Structure formats: structure tokens, C-alpha cells
Amino acid sequence: MGHSVKRKEDLRFIQGKGNYVDDVNLPGMVYGQVVRSPYAHARINSINTEKAKAVPGVLAVITGEDLAKANLAWMPTLSYDKQMVLATGKVLFQSQEVAFVVAEDRYIAADAAELVEVDYEELPVLVDPNKALDSGAPLVREDREQKNNHIFHWEVGNREATEQVFQSAEVRASVKAFFPRCHPAPLETCGCVADFSRATGRLTVYLTSQAPHAHRTVLALVGGIPENNIRVISPDIGGGFGNKVPVYPGYVCAVVASLTLGVPVKWIETRSENLQSTGFARDYHMMAEIASDRDGRMKALRVKTLADHGAFNATAQPTKFPAGLFSICTGSYEYAQAFCEVDGVYTNKAPGGVAYRCSFRVTEAAYLIERVVDVLALELKMDPAELRLKNFIPEDKFPYKSSLGWTYDSGNYEGAMKLALDRIGYQELRKEQAEKRKKGELMGIGISSFTEIVGAGPSHDFDILGIKMFDSCEIRVHPTGKAMARMGTKSQGQGHETTYAQIVAQELGIPAGDVTIEEGDTDTAPYGLGTYASRSTPTSGAATAVAARKIRDKAKKIAAYLLECNENDLEWEPGKFFVKGAPSKSKTIQDIAFAAYTNFPPGMEPGLEAVDYYDPPNLTFPFGTYICVVDIDQGTGEVKVRRFLAVDDCGNIINPMIVEGQIHGGLTEGLAIAFMQQIDYDESGNVQGGSFMDYLLPTAVETPHWETDKTCTPCPHHPFGAKGVGESPNVGSPAAFVNAVVDALSHLGVKHIDMPITPWKVWKVLQEKGVAA
Amino acid sequence: MAKKQLITVKVNGREREAAVEARLLLVHFIRESLQLTGTHIGCDTSHCGACTVVLNGKTVKSCTMFAVQADGGEILTVEGLASSAGQLHALQEGFKQEHGLQCGFCTPGMLMSSYALLHSNPNPSEEEIRWGISGNLCRCTGYQNIVSAVQHAAAKMAKAGSEANLAEGVAK
Numbered sequence A: 001m002g003h004s005v006k007r008k009e010d011l012r013f014i015q016g017k018g019n020y021v022d023d024v025n026l027p028g029m030v031y032g033q034v035v036r037s038p039y040a041h042a043r044i045n046s047i048n049t050e051k052a053k054a055v056p057g058v059l060a061v062i063t064g065e066d067l068a069k070a071n072l073a074w075m076p077t078l079s080y081d082k083q084m085v086l087a088t089g090k091v092l093f094q095s096q097e098v099a100f101v102v103a104e105d106r107y108i109a110a111d112a113a114e115l116v117e118v119d120y121e122e123l124p125v126l127v128d129p130n131k132a133l134d135s136g137a138p139l140v141r142e143d144r145e146q147k148n149n150h151i152f153h154w155e156v157g158n159r160e161a162t163e164q165v166f167q168s169a170e171v172r173a174s175v176k177a178f179f180p181r182c183h184p185a186p187l188e189t190c191g192c193v194a195d196f197s198r199a200t201g202r203l204t205v206y207l208t209s210q211a212p213h214a215h216r217t218v219l220a221l222v223g224g225i226p227e228n229n230i231r232v233i234s235p236d237i238g239g240g241f242g243n244k245v246p247v248y249p250g251y252v253c254a255v256v257a258s259l260t261l262g263v264p265v266k267w268i269e270t271r272s273e274n275l276q277s278t279g280f281a282r283d284y285h286m287m288a289e290i291a292s293d294r295d296g297r298m299k300a301l302r303v304k305t306l307a308d309h310g311a312f313n314a315t316a317q318p319t320k321f322p323a324g325l326f327s328i329c330t331g332s333y334e335y336a337q338a339f340c341e342v343d344g345v346y347t348n349k350a351p352g353g354v355a356y357r358c359s360f361r362v363t364e365a366a367y368l369i370e371r372v373v374d375v376l377a378l379e380l381k382m383d384p385a386e387l388r389l390k391n392f393i394p395e396d397k398f399p400y401k402s403s404l405g406w407t408y409d410s411g412n413y414e415g416a417m418k419l420a421l422d423r424i425g426y427q428e429l430r431k432e433q434a435e436k437r438k439k440g441e442l443m444g445i446g447i448s449s450f451t452e453i454v455g456a457g458p459s460h461d462f463d464i465l466g467i468k469m470f471d472s473c474e475i476r477v478h479p480t481g482k483a484m485a486r487m488g489t490k491s492q493g494q495g496h497e498t499t500y501a502q503i504v505a506q507e508l509g510i511p512a513g514d515v516t517i518e519e520g521d522t523d524t525a526p527y528g529l530g531t532y533a534s535r536s537t538p539t540s541g542a543a544t545a546v547a548a549r550k551i552r553d554k555a556k557k558i559a560a561y562l563l564e565c566n567e568n569d570l571e572w573e574p575g576k577f578f579v580k581g582a583p584s585k586s587k588t589i590q591d592i593a594f595a596a597y598t599n600f601p602p603g604m605e606p607g608l609e610a611v612d613y614y615d616p617p618n619l620t621f622p623f624g625t626y627i628c629v630v631d632i633d634q635g636t637g638e639v640k641v642r643r644f645l646a647v648d649d650c651g652n653i654i655n656p657m658i659v660e661g662q663i664h665g666g667l668t669e670g671l672a673i674a675f676m677q678q679i680d681y682d683e684s685g686n687v688q689g690g691s692f693m694d695y696l697l698p699t700a701v702e703t704p705h706w707e708t709d710k711t712c713t714p715c716p717h718h719p720f721g722a723k724g725v726g727e728s729p730n731v732g733s734p735a736a737f738v739n740a741v742v743d744a745l746s747h748l749g750v751k752h753i754d755m756p757i758t759p760w761k762v763w764k765v766l767q768e769k770g771v772a773a
Numbered sequence B: 001m002a003k004k005q006l007i008t009v010k011v012n013g014r015e016r017e018a019a020v021e022a023r024l025l026l027v028h029f030i031r032e033s034l035q036l037t038g039t040h041i042g043c044d045t046s047h048c049g050a051c052t053v054v055l056n057g058k059t060v061k062s063c064t065m066f067a068v069q070a071d072g073g074e075i076l077t078v079e080g081l082a083s084s085a086g087q088l089h090a091l092q093e094g095f096k097q098e099h100g101l102q103c104g105f106c107t108p109g110m111l112m113s114s115y116a117l118l119h120s121n122p123n124p125s126e127e128e129i130r131w132g133i134s135g136n137l138c139r140c141t142g143y144q145n146i147v148s149a150v151q152h153a154a155a156k157m158a159k160a161g162s163e164a165n166l167a168e169g170v171a172k
Helices: A064-069 A106-114 A159-167 A212-223 A249-261 A271-277 A326-330 A362-380 A384-391 A413-424 A426-438 A496-508 A536-563 A589-598 A656-675 A728-748 A759-768 B026-033 B090-097 B107-120 B126-132 B144-171
Strands: A030-036 A042-048 A058-063 A074-076 A082-084 A097-103 A117-122 A150-157 A171-182 A191-196 A203-207 A230-233 A265-268 A280-292 A298-308 A337-345 A352-354 A443-451 A471-477 A483-487 A515-519 A570-573 A576-579 A582-588 A609-614 A623-632 A639-649 A707-710 B004-011 B014-021 B052-055 B058-061 B074-076
Touching (some): A058 A064, A097 A106, A159 A298, A191 A249, A203 A212, A203 A249, A212 A249, A280 A362, A298 A362, A326 A337, A326 A362, A362 A443, A384 A413, A413 A426, A413 A443, A413 A623, A413 A639, A426 A443, A443 A728, A471 A536, A483 A496, A536 A570, A536 A582, A536 A609, A582 A589, A639 A656, A639 A728, A656 A728, A656 B144, B014 B026, B090 B107, B107 B126, B107 B144
Parallel strands (some): A280 A352, B004 B074
Antiparallel strands (some): A030 A097, A191 A265, A280 A298, A443 A623, A576 A582, A623 A639
């Protein structure tokens, strides 16, 4: 623990020997291609598949009507809605799945897909979520009993009491902030190989899945196949970031095709299909208002949000939380009262609302609070760092019950912020900024002091489709003292094969190199809900420690037997038990492992294995302070990130190298969201960010050099004091970038600019304010 | 079925001959005909660079070329980087030592672009490395440790080179 052990998984990846889904090549395998809708909203009058079927090499063309005969035209989403697998009746968004062509090779499948003729009749399109609830708005979902576009209303906090605080407030500050629709865009797109064997009746699905066990259960429920006859294998995954949590129509089509044809069917989406049809993120239209006194003591917060979920509510939120953990929007601050409400609506856009590198809408919440705090600082003419320091939940108040109901486990917000201010040289930067302003130059400093809420979650509050959000680990120690451990989570680059082995090493004293970690095969790994929402270390990491401790308890009994002493006379140091006061009388864990199979105490069950299903008592609350320094080019409107410092606190760290790597990556994704990315739609519902031509990812050239540092406030309830971290940089950084840009322009009266802050957007502001060069 | 063309390509030092459709993309030829699946596909628009291989000494995005265009050429893929005895290339070691990869999907393309970069510029500055890999997207690392990995490899290769020169000098 705490060591930057080099990663075990690297050896295969650097030699091109990874095994990603598209690398799976089975005998007799055929290929599927989805036919997609060019329209955002249209009635389907007819589908003619004859020409496609006539192409030599084409094996099947499946339509929604074919699926309907097997009751498979619709499937459940992970948020108690349903979604069309293949469209019947009408299409609800551009690029929606309409038919599935299966052919002997992928070129033939693509050719034939072009020949599927669909007669569409265009319908009025609903693009603007603000108009979704207007009378006369196009009805997106005719299939529902409820004949409007409203999905849910969710609220938390005390509306009246909050209102009263606002009425008597000395100062009120507000911001209307749109968090644009963006996409996780892992470098590997989604796909699968479905392999149904008529000989055995078993279905094996190689799947780009962040949650293979949950997906097995969904496949069993949707397909009516006994769950014991389904094996989901999630092999190496080329990044997930939330995109590989939902079940997609292509998976179901491939499974149906394999069931029908009795051969393996591969379906791999293209990048455009990935961006245009699979789980997007954010798309939150938010309003936050904060009440304070003139000295800058915050009194109350209220938040109102409109959430655009597209055509189907295909988020993957825990059941009780339709807006995820958005109620962490109170952030790192104390208030007497808070109130938050969210309405979700349907539009004619791709479905989703997934947690993109984010613990269920935490990114939106952190961005909003950190933005409105800066607006309040402007109102008060107070330094934003000073305002934050004044309102932080003090260290001695943890565990802290927030006004929206969460119990923050631990925190030292002042500590992280002071380290960040000191390391970046905050006061000097403010002086420099003042001097630059005198010269007419634009420089900004942006702060974000976010609080995260990760590691879902305790079974009393957290489930997806009823399945509680525990996670698991099974450890087997072999006779020679080497070990194999399996978890219900699934790495997509997080380095689990290394970090979980480090946990076993820490707990059992077996060298990490002697511990093999395996995840992703539902036939062998214990059940778990998978990897997203920074939950692996808080749940499976905890389960690994607890399972190892169960093994250690048994090992102690065996050691006492071997040493002919009382168990209570033994002491543990990593790797061996020894007799108190006689350290030479000892048995190593390897000795004990061998004895567990060869010479165990009479009456004891042989073997040295344990399994743990860990139900966390609370979530974990990592936090940090990020500071960004920008310079604005007054000729082009380009924002140059001069420095970016991330001070993170994720409690005790297993592998600092891996944590730092995750922070670099998350910051880069945050940079992209703040400055480059949006999946927008025109008035006809045509997607405007549907390929890497127009949905921009930063290259090494646009990406600045990241500075990192840390404080350590161990989690009080986790077995080894760890918290999640993978998402903090993506959650905390957008506000730091935007606050820096607004700070550079605040003396000109600018209070807010919506993301993505493109050079064009900035240049327009510079023009308007008369400061363009 | 469209008419097939016979092509001959030297891949990782080995002569390969195949009959391919004219429209077969080079990346599909490498991944499916030759079963060298280290070369990946991450986009359809030549942006991501996951499919980067070295053809006749220069990097190409193999999703943007037909296999027939490589006829008579010499290709190096990630599988050919290590020595035939299994000794890792300095770049492969650098990526592991400096934590230059996470999910591993962009890694083969990154390695090949870095290989070509160091071939033409054995001692690149940080900025030159960033430009050198700017045709390759990575979603996990934020590039910083990839830059370190390339620097690691450059230093190691320079040291090996100077030791070789020294040995040569002593021999003279």
C-alpha cells in the first residue's frame, strides 16, 4: 500500500496482446450492422428488406416487427423506462436503430444495410427541452400512458424554509448555467460477440461492459434465457467512463441473431454510431441561487434544474435517485437551508444521461455550486478564495449532515485549499493580474473546491433495478502460497490487476506479484455491480481487504496448530504469524497455505479461500481544491491554460502512480468539456457532434502540463481508509476552467459564460466589451 | 464477390501474401487477414490514430489506406517492436516505467508514432514530442506520462547508442 508498483496489465498492452472485444474471433463468426434513422422523429410506414436479403452473403435482416413477435422489440433501461431495440411505429431520434443486417463479413453487412428501404413520414421534432412541457409540444413517447414529455420531478430539502431565508437575505447571487450534452467517447467504441451454442444451450457474450454481472441479469430478464445459461465475458475494455454501463440495442440484436442463426455474431459500432446513439452525459439546464449576509456568510442555496434525457430515460441511476447524487450540490459549504429540484423531460435526441466519469450527476452539481460561489464573490466584491474559506464545513464538524441529507464522512477543505493557494502562489498571481489589467491584458485565476460523493453504495439507499449496490471479492490461496482473486467490478484502464493485488499483499503478506486478479467473467467472478461512480476501491477494494482478513483469521488457527500454541499467543506481521516474545517461532503465510491443504487441524475445513460481499456503511467523500490560471489572447479569443494545480484528497492511497495518472486523465477530459465539446442538435434534430470531426478531443498539443499534490484525510468507515478518486478531476475541474475565464473578464462585467468556452465565444465577448485586439 | 488482388507485404520482417478485395482497408487486412490485433480501430475519420502503423519508415493511419496500396511495402506493427527474442523496445519499457498507458487501447498507435518520431528526431523536446504524437488521441492519461515515456526511451536509446559508439571506439 502506498507504493507506485508498476502495472501488471501493461506487459500485454505494450506488446499488442490485449484482448478487446473486437479482437475476439470465433470459428464461423458473422457480422451485424445496424440500419439507423436519418430522421429525429418520423413515422415508419414500411420497411422493405428484400433487396438487402438478396445480397450474396447476407444471412438475416431483422426489424422491429420481427423482434415484436418474440416480445423483444422493447427492452428495459436501467432507470425503469423502456427503450426500443429496433424501432416499431416511429423513430424518436436521429441514428436510432431501425434494422439489423447480419452477413458473412462486415463489408457485405454494410453494403446490405444501405439497401434496406424505409418509408418514413416526418413528424414535428422536439429539440428544446424548455418547450417539452408546453401544450402542443410534439409528443415523443406515444407508448406511455402519460401523454406528455415529463419523466420525473424530484426534489429534496425544505422549500418553504429556504424561501424564508431568501426573503430576508442581505445578498442574493444567482447563475443560470447550462452543462452541455457531452459524450464519454472511450477510445474503444461499444460492441459485442454473441455466441449461442445450440449444442449446449449456452449463450456466451463478449461485451464491452463496465457491469458484466448486471448485464447478465438484464439479458436473462430480456431474453428469457435461464441466467445459468448466460456467460458474460467483459475482456479488456478500451476505456468506459460511463459509456459502457447501459445495455444497448446492438447487443440485444447480436444476441437475437446468434440465437436465430446458431453462429457467433459480432457487432462493433463505428465512432459515429457511438457518439450519435449511445449514452451521452449531462445536458442539465441549471439555475442556482445563493443567499448570504454582507460579510459573505452563506445562508441558503436553492437549485432548479431541467434535465434533457432524450427519447428514452436510459440513464443508469440508483432507483431512489432519478437525478443521481445531484443533491451533493451544497458542495463544501455550510448553510442553514437548501432546496433542490429537478425535472426530467423527453426530447427527440439520443437517450442517456449516463454518469460520465462521475458518480451520478455529481459533475453537474460540483460545477454549479463552484460557479455560483464565484458569482457571489463578485456580488460581494470579495476574493473567491476568502469567501470559500469563510464558508467551508469546518474540519471538526465531520461526520457532517448536509442540509440535503448526506452524511459527509470526513473532510479538511481548508487544508486542501491552503496547500493549493500556497503552492500556486495565489497572492503573487493576484498581484500579477492587477498589473496586467492596468496594461489592458486579460489573465484569470479560477478556483474550484469541490466535494465528491462516491462509492455507491449502502444497500439501504442504493440499488439499480432492485439489485443492491454491494460489491465483492473472492480470494483463493493455492497450496504453494500464490493467490487468485476475483471481483464483481471490471477495470477499463484503472489498473485493478495491480491495485487489488496490492491490497491482498498488504493484508496477507503475499507479494503482489504472486497474486493474480481476474474480473469480468460472470462464470467465475462473484456477483457485483461493476465499475463506475468511483466505486471499485470503496466497494470491491473493501471486499478484498475483508476477504483477506477472513483468510488471515483462518490462517491464524492453522499457524497455532502448526506451532502448537494458543491462537492468542500469536502476533501478525505482514507475511507471517509468530509467537509473542519468540519471533523465531513463526509460520509464513506460504507455510500456512501449504498446511491448509496438507496438514490442517483436525475438524477444520481444508483449503484457504474466502469471499466477501461488501455492503458499505456510507459513501466516501473525496474532495480537493483545483486552481487554474489562464491568459486570454485578445486577438483570437483563445484561452491559454498557463497553469493548473490539482490538490486532491482521496484518503489513503493504494498506488500513488495510478492515482496521479487518473487525475491527469480526468483533468484532460475536464479541459475538453470546458473548452471544446458539445453534442448539439439543429432545429430538425440533426446531431451536430456526431464524429471526431466536430466532437473534439484534446490532443497532446492542447493539453497543458498538469501539477498535482495531495492531502490525506482517511475515510473513517472504509477498511483501509480509502476513498474513490477516478472521477474527482473530471468533477472538480470544469468549474476551475470556467471560473478562470470569467475571472479574467469579470472586471468588464462578465459573470458567466456557458461551456464549451470556444475561442469564438470568447472573441464575441471581447468584441462586445470593446477589448478585442 | 468482388475480384481479388494478390498483394505481397513484408510485415514485422515476415513476407505475407494474400488475395484481397480492392476495398479492404489496410487495418482490416492487418487485424483480420494477418490476425495481428494489436493495431486498433477507434474512429472512422482518421482522427484517433489507434490504427497507426509504420509503412516504409513512415507512420500511416491504416484505417485510411487500402491494403492494396501497401502492396510491395514493409510494415511494422506493435507486435514487431520487441526483438524476436522477446526483449522489449525502449519505448515499450518507457511506457511501462512512466505509466504511459491506462486502458491500453491507444497504446499501440502511440508506440508506433513515438517510434517514428524518435527515428527522425532522437532527442526531441517536450513540445516536439507533443506535436509528434498529436495525431494520436488518448482518453485516459492526459498525455503527460506518455511524454515522459518517450523521454525515457529517448534517453535510454541515446545511452545505448553512445555505449555502442564507445565500444566501437575502443575496438578501433
